[in-house]
Every structure is written in structure tokens, then in C-alpha cells.
Amino acid sequence: MENSHTLKRYTSTLLLLVFVLFSLNAQTGFKEYQGKVIDGRTNKVIEAASLNINNTNISTITNSEGEFTLKVPNQYLDSKVVVTFLGYNTFVVPLSQLADNNYVVTLYEAVTKLSAVNIAAFKNAESLIRKVLSDKSKNVSEGSVFMTAFYRETIKRRNRNVSLTEAVVNILKQPNLSKQRDAIQLWKARKSTDYKRLDTVSVKLQGGPFSTMFLDIMKYPEYIFTDESIGSYNYVFDNPTTINNRTVYVVNFSPKANQLRVNYNGKLFIDVQTLALVSANYVLDVSDMKKTKNLLVKRKPSDVEVYPLEAIYKVDYKEKGDKWYYSYSNLSLTFKVNKKRQLFNKVYTLSSEMAVTDWVENSTDKKIKNKDKLRPSVIITDAISGFSDPNFWGEYNLIEPDKSIESAINKIKKNIEKQKERDKTVNG
Template sequence: MKRLNVEIKWSVICLGLMFILQSPSFAQKNYSEFKGKVVDARNNKALEYVSLNVLETNISTVTNSEGEFLLKVPETYSNSKVVVALLGYSKKVLNLSDLSDNISVIKLEEVYTELSEVSVSAFKDAGRLVRKVFEEKDKTIQNESVYMTAFYRETIKRRNRNVSLTEAVVNILKQPYTSKNRDAVKLGKARKSTDYKRLDTLSVKLQGGPFSTLYLDIMKYPEYIFTEETLETYRFTFDPPSTVNNKNVYVVDFKPRNKTLDLSYFGKLYIDVETLALVSASYSLDVSNKGKSRNLLVKRKPRDVVVYPLEANYKVDYKQQGNKWYYSYSNLSLKFKVNKKREIFNKVYTLSSEMAVTDWEINTDDLKIKPKDRLRPSVIITDAISGFSDPDFWGEYNLIEPDKSIESAIEKIIKNIKKEEERLEESLP
């Protein structure tokens, strides 16, 4: 079978590093599960990327594309509160005991913000504000070594059908943001299933695994989008302000000044008014020029195949703890059209990956990740792990609830595996 391996090139946006270690906060065996859904209070629309954080801890999760969440909390914190927050909405603080055993529906109110004249006049030049954010990040961003437990999910679809599902719990050894040392990662619990029959004569793989999301941390790795040179190639303007966690944020829109660049991005930066820290970034790679984007994100492919990226979207979020901000969540979505010689119809594939930090602690014990345990940035995660396992596989680890389509695909795959096992058992003498 011919294989089409896809990676985000280092010159575009690097693929991330990932590791896994047991999270100290989850060393105990007893924990409670809280399930629910977060919706817009006005129209009941499901809200994705909503952060749920157990107050005065580093335990958290995020909602999936259908607004659903699953939060696992050690019994030690059963009487705690949970903070529910999303950019542009008023945060809500609830007692964990208020979340019922059944699906709880949490409604968030959208917020419309008007900054004071003083806040607006402080930065008339949006470009100057962005430069200040990067120049003074040592004042706002975590500047010590941190161990993070995170959940990673990667999916590959042909059209709208899942063909590859991969999930892993990882621990990230996050280096200080002012350090030139790169983050390290070790793989822990993981599972995958791939149905290559749906891929016909091509199998599409994402190279980099968790690195594909970790390197979207543009405060740690600004060189992949905003360097001193590339900053000059973008036009920065202010959009109407917004809020996150009931705090005001500047919204800065950016786009290339001209179309002559080989690679350029466009999107929005959300910057905390008070601390001037980056709260969130949502942006896309410009793939409108077919001549420039042809085979742009491809590492390896058959000679008779041409690949055109249709979409390349990226998102990263940061969370405040005390007076510092920490990497919290990121995702990417890549959509490709694949043309193969002598075939009438082209194929469209979508590759998505996301990673959410579910717990972390400052590395006061100066723990290290052994070189032999580190994942390589070039790893193809689907080749590195085995298949699906039992329902209690994840134990007390927090994860992102699967979308219904993913959940259904997993159930179907597990049923097929069981049928195959039963068939083999019956065939034995």
C-alpha cells in the first residue's frame, strides 16, 4: 500500500513534543466523575473549548465540539468549586456538589464589552501592543520548569468518515518561557485504531503527534509565526474588545501586508488588558494561492499524487494562575485535497489534533525526562502505540469527551475487533 505521510513542516509550524508521567494530584485511587454540557444561555447552542477548572487546584478539562465535558476529581477536592470560563462569556463558579450524577447543563451568558477611554488610548497602535506582549513575556508568562499532564487526541477523516483515531495521556516537561531549552515529552497511556480500508490506496498520517499541538504555544515558540523580521510583514488592527474570566481583553486582528510572502497567516490575538499577557490566539495559514501551497504541508508522498491544502487552522489558549499565565490548550485542523493521476475523483482528508493540559505542578524537585523516554518530534503517533483497550483504560485521568461521531466510530471498531477475536477462537481446534 502506498503511503502519504503528512507533517507540518518546521518552517510552517512545528509539530509538538509530548511526554507522560503520573500526575501527582491523581496519585490516589478514589475520584468522582462529573459529566455535563455547556451551552449559550440565549440560544442553547453548544459551546466548545470551554475551560472547567477546579478552584485552587490545577485540575481542569475542556468541552468538546458538542459542548460536553467529563471532569474527574480526587475525593480530596469533592467539596471544591469549579470555574467555567470561555472567551467572550461571563465566567460561572459552581459547587462540584451542584453537578448532578446525570448530565448537567451549564449556561453561560455572552458579554459585550466597552473598554474605558484610558484603556483604549493606552495603545493606539495595535502592532506596538503585540510587540510589547512578546518583549515583556517574562513578566506575565510562567518562567519556571513545570510538569504538565495532558490529554492528546488525533483524528483523520476521509470526507466525513473517521479512518484513524488516536488518544494518549502525556506529561510535558515545560521549560521556562525565557529558556532556549525545548520542552520534553514522554508517552504514557495511549490507544489507537485505524481503518485503512476507508483510505483506499493511500494511508494518510500526521507526523509529529503531540508536537503538532505543543509547538502552537507561540509564546514559547514565536519563531514559527512572529519573529522580529516577520512582525514587520503583518498589519495589526484593533477589533471590538472581549472578555475572558470576566476580565477585559484587547482583540487584535492580523493579516499580511501583501501577498508576496511564501508563507503568511491571518487571525486574531486576545490580550489581557491588565497584564498584557496573551490569553488566546486563533489563526490560519493562507492557502489561497494554489501555486504556492501545492504539496506545502507534505513530508512524503507517491510521485503520482499532488496534495493541495484547503484549510490550515490553529488555536492556542493560556490560563492564569496567580499572576502568571500558563499554556493550557491547543488544536489544529488541516484539510487536504488529494489528486492522483489516472483517477477521476479527488479525495478530501481532514487531520485534526488537540491537546488539553489537565493538571500541572511547578517542578521544584528538578525532575528530568530521560533521553531514551522522549518522543521524537518526527514521531508518527499512530505507528507508536497499540489498539483500543478496556473501558477502564484511562482510570482517573481527565480527558476531552469524544464527539458523538468519534464515540460511534470507536464503538463500531471495538465491536469489529471482538467479532474477529470470536471468529479466531471458533476456528481454533
């Protein structure tokens, strides 16, 4: 039987958006490159393709129009850019070729076949998934990892923005087998909220950055695949694909006869060589309204009923050297609210995403004090008082809710480094 406490922690913090990774190392000067990534066969733009400066943490992704902006410190201007997208061959190009700022990167779908040896290595897809989870610590750092991340949380009623919160956070991630809990520290934050658009219902997300961090399946597999639930899913091999020119197993999973109180359907992408989880995409089964009514709700008025319409989850991992790191996750929840004695119901969408922008391994001087740790039950919109620093956000004090997370990080990148230097000076 599923642990109800674990289930509540997970299902009360579920949500979606786009992603970008940037190194936040000190930069005394940089050059900006712009361009577009397209499919070589169809000429359609590719959204969320990853561009990485070789042998660095500096990276970004394309927006919904396939466009990218990449800011590179002067010390790396002789480097190459590695362009990847799941299911496509990797493309490598010298930075010098992107100089005209209208460069078009063309990616081609990879034709991938697994050898008989690869297929025979596992009795079935379920045995592969069990192997990945049992060996989950082999592909990650043996010590703690101190990360900087950008977090964004939005609430919409229909298509109108009600609340937008943005924050820069520090994360101390412990090894997968460690009994120590990951810690998150709020560093800088701001919000724009118009609760009048919520009418008589105030909608808030509990968990804040934890809502996205708990999607890290390799650290928190129990939130979806517990020892009891893992056998309650069907696992089927899909056509393999590639990422970074390496073959990736694709496994579809779906519940067996709705045995669980909470059921998911999705895909897992697993590196053939290392058996590391590369990416996971999955959705909550909301087809049974009686079963899912109020499922994702922590607290509500007695005259309100909440029905989830859609719940989508995604987590990505990034490889550097021979290790894999949690790099990005997002969740999106759309639900309708029925209130007694009201003729029309209301539809809301809550979205949350977090992108890791930089990390340092096994750094003994990188700590988060107990008094600075956020609680997993935090409501971030209520917690950011005292962290709003107009000087940090600079001229970008107005939040632009329809801009990508890439755009937001671009604008505050320099200020993050300036603030880090000021903090070092103050702390001596």
C-alpha cells in the same frame, strides 16, 4: 526573508478538535456532576465553555451539545465551580447546587469597554503585539514545568475514519527564554488503523505531539511571528471582550499584500492587566493553490499533488495564581490529493489535539531521560509499538473515534493514577 528550515518544521505539522482539562492527582474517591451550559439570551448551548474547581487544576469543558461531566475528588466537594467562556461574564456556583446532575449554567455576554487610558497605552495594535512578544517571559514560571497531557490524532478520508491514535505523554517545558528544548516522553499509547481506506496513498502526520506543542506562540513565536514577518501583517483592534471577568484585548491580524510565502489570518486575545496571551485562533491562507500546492507535505510520490483546502489552528492558556500556562492546542488540515491517471481526487482530514491534564512547577525529580525523548520528526502511529498496554486502557480497549477527548480522559483517569503508583513502586 523567512527561515526555510523553521517554516518547514512548522508547516509540515499543522491540524483541529475539542478540549478538556483534568487534574490527574491521586483520587481515593470522587463524585460525578453533569449538566449543561447555555447562552442566557438565546438559550443556545455553549460549546467549549470551561468549568474549573476553584483553586485547583481540576477542570473540564462542555461538548458540542453544551453538556459537561465533572469528576471531583471527595476532598473538594465543598468547593465552588468557576464557569467561563470567552466574551461572557464568569459564573461561580457551589458544587452542592450541581447535585441533581441536570443543572443548567446560564452565561450572559459581557458588555466591555476599554477606557481611554487603556487605548492610549499603545500607539496601535501592532505595538501591543510587539510588547506581548517582547515580554513573553513575565507571566510564566521562571523554572521548568513538568506536565501530563492527553494527545489524540485522527486521519479521515471524507467522513470515514482511517486512523485514530491516542496517547498519554509527559512534557518537560522549559522557560520561554531558555535555550533548552522542550521534551516529550511517550508513556502509554494505542491506535486503530485501517489503511485499506487510504487506497494507494498512505497519509501520516509527522511530529505527533510536537505538532500541537509548537502552536504555543509564547514559547515558539518564530513559527508565525518572526522578527522579519511580524511587520508583514496588519493588526487591528476588534471589540474587547472578557474572560474570567477580566477585560481582554482582541486583535485581528492579516497579511499585507501577501508578502510572505505563508500567510495567516486570525485573532489574538490578550489580557489587559498582564498583557498575557489568553488564546489565539488563526487559519492558513490557502486561496492561491499554486502557492500552497504541496506546502504541507514532507514526502510524496512523484505522481501525486497535494492541495490544502483548509488549515485551522488554536492555542489556549490557563491562568493559575499570577502565572499563565500552555493548556491546549489543536490543528486541523483538510486537503485533496490528485493522482495522475485517476479520474477522481481524494479528500483527507488530519486532526491533532493535546490537552494538558496536570502540571508541577520546578520539580527537580521530574526529568525525561534522553533515551526516552521523542524526536520532533516522530510519526506517532509508527512509534507506539511497545507502549500499547491493554491493562492500562482496561475495558476501554475499543477506540471510539467519534467520542470527545473529554470522554476519553474520563475513562482512563483512574488507570493513569494506578500506573503512576506502580511506576513509583518499581522505581523505588
